[in-house]
Amino acid sequence: METDMIGDLSTSAKSMGVALCLIFLLAFPVMGAEEIEKKGPSDWIMKNERIRAGHGKYPILKQDFKSGDEITRACLSCHTHADQDFRKTIHWTWLVEGPDSETPVGKSGYSLNNFCISTNNMNSKSCLDCHTGWNGKKGQINCLSCHGAIDFNFNEAFEDIAYFNGLGDEESKVMAKDLKQGMQRAIEAVVTPERKNCGACHFKGGGGNGVKHGDLDTSLTAPPRDLDVHMSEAGGNFACTRCHTTQMHQVAGRTYTLPASTTRKTLLDDDLLSKITCESCHSATPHRGNDKLNDHTDKVACQTCHIPAFARGGLPTKVWWDWSKAGVLKDGKKIKTEEYLTIKGEMRWEKEVKPEYYWYNGTIRTLTLKDDINPAAIVKVNEPVGDRNDKHSRISPFKLFRGKQPYDTQTNRLLAPLLSGKEGYWETLDWKSALTIGMDHMGIPFSGEWGFVETTSVFPTTHMVAPAEKALACIECHSANGRMKKLEGFYMPGTGRAAWISRAGLLMAGLTFLGVLGHGLLRMASKVKRRNR
Amino acid sequence: MKKMYLYSRYERLWHWFQMGFIFILMVTGLEVNGLYTLFGYEKAATLHTGVGVTWLISFFVFVFWLFTTGEWKQYIPTTRKMAEVIRYYAIGIFKGEPHPVPKQMDAKHNPLQRLSYLILAAALLPLMMITGFLYWKYNSWEAWGLSFLTLQGIAFVHLALAFAVMMFVIVHVYMTTTGHTISSHIKAMITGFEEVEDDFHSEFEKRARQWKEK
Numbered sequence: 226m227e228t229d230m231i232g233d234l235s236t237s238a239k240s241m242g243v244a245l246c247l248i249f250l251l252a253f254p255v256m257g258a259e260e261i262e263k264k265g266p267s268d269w270i271m272k273n274e275r276i277r278a279g280h281g282k283y284p285i286l287k288q289d290f291k292s293g294d295e296i297t298r299a300c301l302s303c304h305t306h307a308d309q310d311f312r313k314t315i316h317w318t319w320l321v322e323g324p325d326s327e328t329p330v331g332k333s334g335y336s337l338n339n340f341c342i343s344t345n346n347m348n349s350k351s352c353l354d355c356h357t358g359w360n361g362k363k364g365q366i367n368c369l370s371c372h373g374a375i376d377f378n379f380n381e382a383f384e385d386i387a388y389f390n391g392l393g394d395e396e397s398k399v400m401a402k403d404l405k406q407g408m409q410r411a412i413e414a415v416v417t418p419e420r421k422n423c424g425a426c427h428f429k430g431g432g433g434n435g436v437k438h439g440d441l442d443t444s445l446t447a448p449p450r451d452l453d454v455h456m457s458e459a460g461g462n463f464a465c466t467r468c469h470t471t472q473m474h475q476v477a478g479r480t481y482t483l484p485a486s487t488t489r490k491t492l493l494d495d496d497l498l499s500k501i502t503c504e505s506c507h508s509a510t511p512h513r514g515n516d517k518l519n520d521h522t523d524k525v526a527c528q529t530c531h532i533p534a535f536a537r538g539g540l541p542t543k544v545w546w547d548w549s550k551a552g553v554l555k556d557g558k559k560i561k562t563e564e565y566l567t568i569k570g571e572m573r574w575e576k577e578v579k580p581e582y583y584w585y586n587g588t589i590r591t592l593t594l595k596d597d598i599n600p601a602a603i604v605k606v607n608e609p610v611g612d613r614n615d616k617h618s619r620i621s622p623f624k625l626f627r628g629k630q631p632y633d634t635q636t637n638r639l640l641a642p643l644l645s646g647k648e649g650y651w652e653t654l655d656w657k658s659a660l661t662i663g664m665d666h667m668g669i670p671f672s673g674e675w676g677f678v679e680t681t682s683v684f685p686t687t688h689m690v691a692p693a694e695k696a697l698a699c700i701e702c703h704s705a706n707g708r709m710k711k712l713e714g715f716y717m718p719g720t721g722r723a724a725w726i727s728r729a730g731l732l733m734a735g736l737t738f739l740g741v742l743g744h745g746l747l748r749m750a751s752k753v754k755r756r757n758r
Numbered sequence: 759m760k761k762m763y764l765y766s767r768y769e770r771l772w773h774w775f776q777m778g779f780i781f782i783l784m785v786t787g788l789e790v791n792g793l794y795t796l797f798g799y800e801k802a803a804t805l806h807t808g809v810g811v812t813w814l815i816s817f818f819v820f821v822f823w824l825f826t827t828g829e830w831k832q833y834i835p836t837t838r839k840m841a842e843v844i845r846y847y848a849i850g851i852f853k854g855e856p857h858p859v860p861k862q863m864d865a866k867h868n869p870l871q872r873l874s875y876l877i878l879a880a881a882l883l884p885l886m887m888i889t890g891f892l893y894w895k896y897n898s899w900e901a902w903g904l905s906f907l908t909l910q911g912i913a914f915v916h917l918a919l920a921f922a923v924m925m926f927v928i929v930h931v932y933m934t935t936t937g938h939t940i941s942s943h944i945k946a947m948i949t950g951f952e953e954v955e956d957d958f959h960s961e962f963e964k965r966a967r968q969w970k971e972k
Contacts, residue, residue, distance in 0.1 A: 517803070520897040699800040705792055716910035719799045721792030726914060730921025737925045741932035744847075748936075751852040 281413040289405075291387075293359030293367055293379050296412060300368045310473040311366050316357050319347065328593055335593035335667065339606050339628040339680045340431040340546060343594070343641030345666040351645035355426040369411065371418045376425070377411035420456060421446045423465040435540040439578060439624035440688040444538020452538050454692040468501040477501070503527040524613075526585070526621040528687050530697040534577045535624055535686050545573035546628035549677035552654050568644075568651040570629075580622030580686045582709055584611035589683065594669055597637050598678065604632075604639070606682040613715055620712065622686040629679050631660060635672035639680075640664060761951040764866050769829075772820055773947055779813045780927060782806075787920055791913075807894055814887045832866055833876045840869040851936065861952055874926070882922055889916040 280286055285299045301308050311317055319332035330336035333347045344352040347361055359367045359380070369379070382404050389401035416422070421443075428434060428443050435442030445456055454460040461467070469478045477500040491508050492498055498505055507527070512518035521530075536542040551570035553560065559567035563574060591607040598604045611618035631640045642656065643649045643663035650659035656675060664671040702709045703719030710720075721727070765773070786806040789796050797805065824830045842858035847870075850858075859868040867875060892904070892912050899905055937943040938953050946952035 517807070523897065698798075699803065700795070700798055703790075703792075703799040703803075704795070716908070716913050718790050718803070718913070719792045724792075726917050726921075727788075727791060727793055730918065730924070734921055734924045734928060737928045741929060745932060745935065747852055752854070755854050 280415040286412055287409070290383075290408070290412070292383060294365040296379070297359070297365035297368055304368075307368070307474065308366060310475075311357075314474050314476070316371075316474075316476065317362070317366060319344070319356070323593060328595055330591055330593060335595055336591040337594055337606060337639055337641055339626060339630050339682050340437060340543075341644055342548075342630055342639075343663065343667070345641055345643050345663045346668075348666045349643055349645045349649065349663075351432075355430075369415075370425070371422050372415050373411055373422070374414035374416045374419065375411040376421075377408065379408065379411070382408050417464070418466055419464050423469075427465075431543065433543075435536060435538075436543045437626075438684045438688075439535040439542040440532065440684070440686045442536070442538055442540045442542070444540055445688065448538065448689075450692060451695060452691075453689050455690055456688075460692070470499055470501055472499055503531075524619055526619040528622050528685075528690070529582065529620055531690050531693070532580070532622055532686050532688075533691055533695065533697050533701075534579050535622075535689055536576050536578050537689055537691075539576070541574035541576045542578065542624065543572055544575045544578065544624075544626060545571070546626075547571040547677075548631060549629045551650075552656075554654075568654070578624065579708065581625040581683075582620050582622055582712060583609045583683070584613050584615070584618040584712070585609040585621035585623075585685070586611040586615055586618045589685070592639065594639060594641055594664075594667055596639075598632060598639060600632055600634070600637060600676065600678045603627075604678055604680045606639070606680045608681075609683055609685070613712070620709065624684040624686055626682045626684065627679065629677045631656065631675045632678045633672050634674045634676045636670075638669075639678075640671065640675060641667055760954050762861065762863065762954050763950050764861060764863065764946055764952045765950045766827075767950070768823060770947055770950055772823075775816070776813075779809055780923060782809045783813070784920065784924060784927075791917060810887070810890050810894070814891060817883070817887065831864075833872055833879065835873045835876055836869050838869060840873075843868050843870045847936075860954060878923075878926060882919060882926070886916065886919050886923065889919070 283303075285302055288295070288299065290296050290299075297308075315321055315331060320329045320334050321331045323330040323334060323336070328335045332344050332352070337343045341349070341352070343349070347353065347356070353361050356362070357367055357370050359365055367379075369377075386401045386404050386408075389397040389404070424441070424443060424446055427438070428441050428445065429436070430441070431437030435444075445453055448457045450457040450459040455463040455467070466476070469476050471477065489502070489504050489509060490498055492501075492505050493508075503511075504522075504527070509522045510519040511522075511527075546569070548570045550565070551568060553565075553567055555567075561567070563572065565571055586609075588610040589607050590610050592598070592605065609621070609623060611621075631642060632638060633640055640660050641663045642659040643666065644651050644659065646652070648658065648662050650656065653659060657673065660675055661671055661673070697708075700719070701707060703717065705719075705721045707717075707720055709717060783806060786797065786802040786809070788794065789802040790799065790806055796802065839859050846855065846858050857868070859865075861867075889912050892899070892907065893909070893916055895902075896909055896912075899907055934943040934947075935941075937946075942953045
């Protein structure tokens, strides 16, 4: 009897516990937007250490905004210099100085890649999703694209609110009010950029999650410690801006033409360093009690050992993109699988990719649409600049991205097709018109003849820094088939690069052994002979 | 049969320490060079460096001992009886002839030994240590004004000498079997006492006395 009762009790206690857990889970769902909804933005905002001003208290932000530009004007009424500063940055211009004054590079310049190739002077509509304006370079900057804590589609909301209000019935008015409230919360939740803010574009470069960089994808929004020791909450909980320091909206760290770091200073040398590198905090001798590891830092970048592989967050990265295979329809319909897209061609994806290693001084040399190429060889759309004899170059890890893309068979130059929009290839599947219109936007003549050439591009692997205990073991490089195998012209222990000396030495030693063996056998034989006498 | 105390305690200890050093350095060194994987590169390199530096430091103690005890004289090269010794190992040893230069207290080594030990201790090993030390301290070359060196060159010399040492070890170990009995030389390096045949020894002593009297 008693045992039964206890049994009943424990069962009911269990089910109550489960129920309580469920209620608890339902009442307090995921942190973030839902939490804000419950507690109101200002409460949440005051608890967010990255916000030190409660924007919910500013009357100027409590307006009936009709467009993004109006929101920005409200922002600028206090942040009076933000606009003029921001418009000088690459995040706005998508341009940096190129090889000559006529040939600026950058996303809206003459440089290109082997993903979506070019923005066609910002005429390819889908590229503009990532521009920091409300409507390209026309009109105001969009402060909230980087400073908004809540992901909210303002342009869509403005249209919908106007539509619902236009309908005029009660239900629609409620819908419009709800939308307006959501928008208000999004406007007031202003932060210094968090990982997901930068990630909204940089995690999804190349048209999707993790596509482009390999060391940047949404797994870094809340990474576990093993994935990124600095950005994980268990580690440093760094926002991107912790290292990509910012002065007057200039974010440090680009690699187009300027070396990512020209000086190897620590914050002890210069506490106002504008570019935070590994060495800024860790110094050039970061390995305590291991001088041999410290001896590497003159020639080997920290990332080389401390990022054993990229795309480690469970998401794959694209490693191959063959545009020449695009355009194939199945039963008159566009194919859309992971390996093949009618509008894009053939793709290959990989996870946990071992990087390629090159000498690198921090600069990436990029090809432009005006450069002649040799279509008989694999064309380097961009490549790391560096040399083993250069003091500023170190062996660094890269994602090498390969693919095939169109080029002008008459001029031997790479081509920039227009992809998105009504006239773009993705709509028309017509290379000739897409290439003609695309090159027209760039102001470069197109002969009308095109072919496809294999190309490579590189991305410096610098994120996804593993904890020290997960860094590469010595033998990963110091072995005959080590990771540095493709780097030549220098001696490296453990690689057997001076193998002929070893062979010669072993041969000599072997002959010596045979010599003494023969001598010994002769001695034995002669002794036996003498004894028999 | 007569026993002669040839090797002092320090000398014996030093000999076997060196054997240990050479063994560990050879095994780890060839691994660091990439010939095979045994300990794993990191352990091999750490062990190699640690033992190498230990030997380097204790080598100074050996040099000190060598000069304070006057034992360095044992390594002065000579051509006296050189031809006889070579002839002995090439021909005489097979005929059961006696060694032309029996061991004695103030002349432990025959002329061939003197020469090979001198080359080993005064050239081969110091060169190994210098190149090894430079190899280890590669990053300080610039500060020391040694930028003209190349790691490739240093590694080459170090490795080539290592094979010379390997060849020495092979011959050296074999030569231990050429004593009065197969193990008498090794026993001597353990106990300090070498077994020497009476008549050869007295014959040698006789001759030595005669030589001194002259």
